[in-house]
Amino acid sequence: MRTPPTTWRARTRTAVAAAALTVTAMLAAPPAHAGGAAPPVLTDGFGLTQVAGGTEVHSDDDFTITVTTPQVAGKHKIRIFLPSGYRTEPGKRWPVAYFLHGGPGNPDDAAAAPALRSDSMITVVPDGGRKGWYADWLMQNTAEGAANWETFHLKQVVPFIDANLRTIADKRHRAVVGLSMGGFGALHYGEARPDLFGHVASLSGGIDFGMAEVRAAVLATELNITGAWCAVSTSTPSGTGRCTGYGPTVDSDAIFGSPYPVLNADRIWKAVDPAAPVNLAKLAGTDVTLYTGDNDVIDHFTAIAARNVKTRMDTLGLPSRLVDYGDGSALAPTCDGGHNYGCWAPALADYVPRLQDSFDAAG
Template sequence: MRLRTVLAAVSAACLATALAAPAASAADEPPRLHDGFGLKVTEQPVWVDGHHRTFVFSVHSDAVPNPTLLPGQKAGQHPVMVTLPDDYASSGSTRYPVLYSLHGNPDVPNTQVNQQLAERSTEHVPLITVYPNGVRSWYSNWVNPGSLGPQNWETFHLDELIPFLDANLRTIGDRAGRAIAGHSMGGFGALHYAEHRPDLFSYVGSFSGGLDLLNQGVRAAVVGTELMPASGVPTVGADAIFGPPVWPLDGVWNAQSPAQHVSSLRGMGVALYTGNGGDLTVDPVLAVVENQARDTNLVTAANLTAAGIPFDFADYGDGSTWAPGCNGKHAQPACLQADLDHFVPLLMQRLQHP
């Protein structure tokens, strides 16, 4: 799975797509954050542009003190991007629900594409969106991190970052005001986290997620992200995240696969989104990656159905009826924007909000 090609496609889209201006400035100064819950603020929030809706800050985490790095990232730090509601600054003591949005690999949270996805899907919506750093994490506590030291990403995100932001921002700081979603590796992470901690989330969404660790293509993708410098440096061993990927040593892979462990999602809103890759002769790598992701979503959907758990499933094929510019392939901004534009109204029907 040539993830370098996916990164190039997304980077090109970042340069080509201009952000729509939000209706109003959220604040003159971003919030000032205070250390706590295992996190030390290394860079205070800075607005990403003059629209004053989205800011980026950085923290050091006790759970992942030495993350692998992608270009532009700083050693020992985790960038986090936050998009506020349009009226956050002027709404007094009003508290807002939060959507944690997990990026794929190779990607970083604070890209122009991710900013656009968040701002467009939440324009005039009373919802905070948080993009945390994930690098090649697969949103898991690693089994064999080796010389990197602790890589406890699940601990970082769920036990440190969530209470940290609840303490520093005007959030609705409980399950009724919290959702999680993600793209590709982040779609895996969203279901993985929701299944492990259903007490934290009311809604979960996956956008082209690789949800089935029993699928050999997904196993190859995980190993690829471990071994390829384009997924982060330094590289790590093929057994770093989930242990050896082969039977009979693959018990962690089997135990951590979201597709087979859906029962704890009962009572939670669930939404899955995927294309089929469209024309396989056009952008064949992106087409094959999306087609593989779709297979894992079909397995997950079958298991949700067997468990009697209601869910929404947008299986939009080649994308031609889903959104203009969506071609059903992996990591297409037009497809992802349509996914989020559909998902946000669903979760707002369930989340507590102003």
């Protein structure tokens, strides 16, 4: 059942309107920090080593660290938005939202969604790779090198953040939110670790691996076939001119193995399929929200995937919320119903106040 836009609360309408007015300006990279308070000093651990000189300070409450880990080849950024009261209330602990970007994006894409800068929570944006798909890859010897993204995030980044920042380290005060590729990641992580996340939100996510079109999207990133995706705007912020591809070409079986349903060759796809009832059942007790448009070649299929997930959760007797904003006209002036931040920023402006209320209700 779809949530009618006309039922949204007045506060949410105000937040959505504000996002619509500011999203264009926020698409640009944030200005360099001109001074002010230094970011918190974080201590290495859980397999993460900070790169000397790799910290970027964007403002008093917005900074990025760079880390290395044996789990994922290369250097990787983690951007952190602190609530404005983090420094002035040193005895207070805060809930945390993990935001998973899309492909071929990076943690700086979060700047395009003003609602993620919340004074009610810490927001953490880890690198997910241009085509990491929030998974531990089947093949670890491709041109991408080590690619255990799920291990990096769930067994390293989450405990690292809890050890270094004043978080409330329980599932009732921890959310995972993602869009596009990250929309898959959010729902998958919620299912893989229901002990970690009490709140899950997927925006325009590739969340039904039973659909050939969704599997094809994964293959397109593995094979670096960018043309069709760039033509309709990718999951990087629109207006930046960025659609630089998904990195080096890797084997089409590199992430989840063979996608073809012959003699159970696609067993990994089925095992991690977020829409599979056996996986959805793991979300009992988790707040689940889905957003999607339905007005371009990508979101046409993410809408089908979201409806499939919603229907199956209803069948399982599990509550969830689906906002299908169609062509976007009822969501925000910036939204055309397509696969872009013009829709995702106001969708997040709708979601974040609701998440704040849930955190508050948890005590």
